[in-house]
Amino acid sequence: MKITIIGAGNTAVAAACFLKTLGLSSLIYTRREERAKQWNQFPVKASGACTGSFSLESTTDLKTAVHYGDILLVCTLAADHETVISEIAPHLQAHQSILFFNGCWGALKAYRALSKRQDMPPLTIGETANMPFIAALSQDGSEILIKGIKEEIAYSAAGDDK
Numbered sequence: 001m002k003i004t005i006i007g008a009g010n011t012a013v014a015a016a017c018f019l020k021t022l023g024l025s026s027l028i029y030t031r032r033e034e035r036a037k038q039w040n041q042f043p044v045k046a047s048g049a050c051t052g053s054f055s056l057e058s059t060t061d062l063k064t065a066v067h068y069g070d071i072l073l074v075c076t077l078a079a080d081h082e083t084v085i086s087e088i089a090p091h092l093q094a095h096q097s098i099l100f101f102n103g104c105w106g107a108l109k110a111y112r113a114l115s116k117r118q119d120m121p122p123l124t125i126g127e128t129a130n131m132p133f134i135a136a137l138s139q140d141g142s143e144i145l146i147k148g149i150k151e152e153i154a155y156s157a158a159g160d161d162k
Helices: 010-021 033-041 062-068 078-091 106-115
Strands: 002-006 025-029 044-048 052-054 071-074 097-100 124-128 133-137 143-149 155-159
Touching: 002 010, 002 062, 010 025, 010 044, 010 052, 010 133, 010 143, 025 062, 062 078, 071 078, 078 106, 097 106, 106 124, 106 155
Parallel strands: 002 025, 002 071, 044 143, 071 097, 097 124
Antiparallel strands: 044 052, 124 155, 133 143
């Protein structure tokens, strides 16, 4: 299973580090070229609830990022969810799953927007009720303090994928 993480803030980096501890492959999509280069060259040092030094693969190419993942974790501000959906829509592939961390109705809006498209493949779209990580990324992006990882989070999902 491959996971694309869309976003490059606290939750995105915490998720990438945590997934590494589980042995799962992830790719972070960021619009910031300098941040992508940094993470591809130097590991991020994590402390707190998840510790270690993690090499985080990242890209600024949205098509590459979307095609990489079986699961797309959207870790952006809720105000950006509609923009994210419109930008990833042309690149989505059949049987991918999209999960909004802290959905704030992101899944419902995404499902409505994507179901209007004639070319939309079968997908599963979900959202969490809250953030799974409590984390703080350093200003320069080289370190993250993961203060907590929730053991359970509520979620909802909709879609045509079976």
